[in-house]
Amino acid sequence: MAENWLKFLGTAGARFVVTKQLRASGGLWACLEDVHILIDPGPGCLVRCLSSKPKLDPTKLAAILLSHRHLDHANDINIMMEAMSEGGFQRRGRVFVPRDALEQDPVILHYVRGYVEEIVPLRVGGRYALGPNVHFRTPLAHQHGPETFGFVFETPKRTISYITCTLYFPELAKAYAGCDLLLINTVRRKKEEMEERKIRHLSLEDARTLIEAIRPRTAILTHFGMTMVRAKPWELAKELSAETGVEVLAASDGMRFELP
Numbered sequence: 001m002a003e004n005w006l007k008f009l010g011t012a013g014a015r016f017v018v019t020k021q022l023r024a025s026g027g028l029w030a031c032l033e034d035v036h037i038l039i040d041p042g043p044g045c046l047v048r049c050l051s052s053k054p055k056l057d058p059t060k061l062a063a064i065l066l067s068h069r070h071l072d073h074a075n076d077i078n079i080m081m082e083a084m085s086e087g088g089f090q091r092r093g094r095v096f097v098p099r100d101a102l103e104q105d106p107v108i109l110h111y112v113r114g115y116v117e118e119i120v121p122l123r124v125g126g127r128y129a130l131g132p133n134v135h136f137r138t139p140l141a142h143q144h145g146p147e148t149f150g151f152v153f154e155t156p157k158r159t160i161s162y163i164t165c166t167l168y169f170p171e172l173a174k175a176y177a178g179c180d181l182l183l184i185n186t187v188r189r190k191k192e193e194m195e196e197r198k199i200r201h202l203s204l205e206d207a208r209t210l211i212e213a214i215r216p217r218t219a220i221l222t223h224f225g226m227t228m229v230r231a232k233p234w235e236l237a238k239e240l241s242a243e244t245g246v247e248v249l250a251a252s253d254g255m256r257f258e259l260p
């Protein structure tokens, strides 16, 4: 039977939690119908892959996906491209990134680009094949500063939405609706503080709004900033489950989630 699971290589979001490594920041490894996909390889991704038990082998990756060019998402993308291609000696794998990750002040170095089979710039409304039974869509542009896309993964048996960093706006719920599993980058505990400081991230309250509108079978919160880490995300997730009637989990570093 085909394997379907997610492994959280890190759950840190925003600068303080990442730079102090209060949580790890390696991104997310997804295995969908035996297709291995790496999403948002932040600082420490390679180290986390190789120190995972069992070890995650970068040469097994079919693709690397980047939601946007911020360092907490993109820091390890070059070394992961090198690892995926065995140091550049085996041209292998595909890389999907917003166009602004390739242009001015590119996060993907020019000399690394030839290591992979293809680099695909993402676009609004795009649908991309990762394997015969695995596709993903980029339904809309997020409001986050740099060009930013979330992902909707589709396999014959399940749909998984990943809402990456963004300011909340009502179109998000419709764009990511119809999923069995919903991943939400929940950086901030409170919404008010954000408006004051003009931080373009989702808060716990925004996560609740999205979970109530989308009503997936399971929602997983991840990418925590300082205010979320201090408030014990696992307790907040439990409260959210009780309030919404949807199973809500808080991701932890190294957590593996078997897709039902």
Ligand SMILES: [Zn+2]
Binding pocket: 068, 070, 144, 165
């Ligand atoms: Zn960001």
Ligand SMILES: [Zn+2]
Binding pocket: 013, 014, 070, 072, 073, 165, 185, 223
């Ligand atoms: Zn982020």
